[in-house]
Amino acid sequence: MAEVDMQHPAPRFAIVGCTNFAVSLTAFYLCYHYLPLDRIVAALHLPTTNAAGDGVGAEGAVANVLAYFAGMLNSFWLNRVWAFRATEGGIVGQGVRFVVVNSVSLVLGTVIVFVLVDRLKCPELAVWVPLAGLITVTNYLGFRHWAFARPAIPDAVARRA
Numbered sequence: 001m002a003e004v005d006m007q008h009p010a011p012r013f014a015i016v017g018c019t020n021f022a023v024s025l026t027a028f029y030l031c032y033h034y035l036p037l038d039r040i041v042a043a044l045h046l047p048t049t050n051a052a053g054d055g056v057g058a059e060g061a062v063a064n065v066l067a068y069f070a071g072m073l074n075s076f077w078l079n080r081v082w083a084f085r086a087t088e089g090g091i092v093g094q095g096v097r098f099v100v101v102n103s104v105s106l107v108l109g110t111v112i113v114f115v116l117v118d119r120l121k122c123p124e125l126a127v128w129v130p131l132a133g134l135i136t137v138t139n140y141l142g143f144r145h146w147a148f149a150r151p152a153i154p155d156a157v158a159r160r161a
Contacts, residue, residue: 009083009084009085009144010140012082012083012084013079013083013084013140013143013144015083016074016075016078016079016082016083017136017140019074019078020071020074020075020078021071021132023070023071023074024067024068024070024071024132025067025128025129025132027066027067027070027071028063028064028066028067028124028128029125031062031063031066031067032059032060032063032124035063035066037059037062037063038057038059040062041057041058041059041062044058044062046058046061046062047118057118058114058118059118060113060114060117060118060124061110061113061114061117061118064109064110064113064128065106065110068102068105068106068109068110072102075098075102075139076095076098079098079143079148080094080098080148083143083148084143084144084148086148086150088150088151089148089150089151094147094148097142097146097147097148098143098147098148100142100147101138101139101142101143101146101147102139104138104142105135105138105139105142108134108135108138109131109134109135112127112131113127113128113131
């Protein structure tokens, strides 16, 4: 069996991703099945389903947003400190870039969940699980090459060296 190079961020990112998957999946399941999403959706003036389950609702999309935020908090901390070891850059700038990358993924994922789960009535976990893989690849590339990328050496400093 090949040895995994834990100095590279990809294996650490994968481990963080597993924890994010567990946190997000748990949050999605709990939100979808135990929160009064129909009342939350109504309060947000989003489409709701009726008592018979007919019509188009946004309950799956709302559960996805809540689950995504739970995973995002876990992800920022573990990726910054451990996976990418990004302690050189400012936490605020990293946080803003991290939120941008995650926002793109969140919008993409939520639209897909809304269309497939809420509109087309596909099984929620059959949609959500493979979608998590797509989001993982998108986030890794965004984190590695932008959100937690090592700061470039300023030109003036590089010329003096």
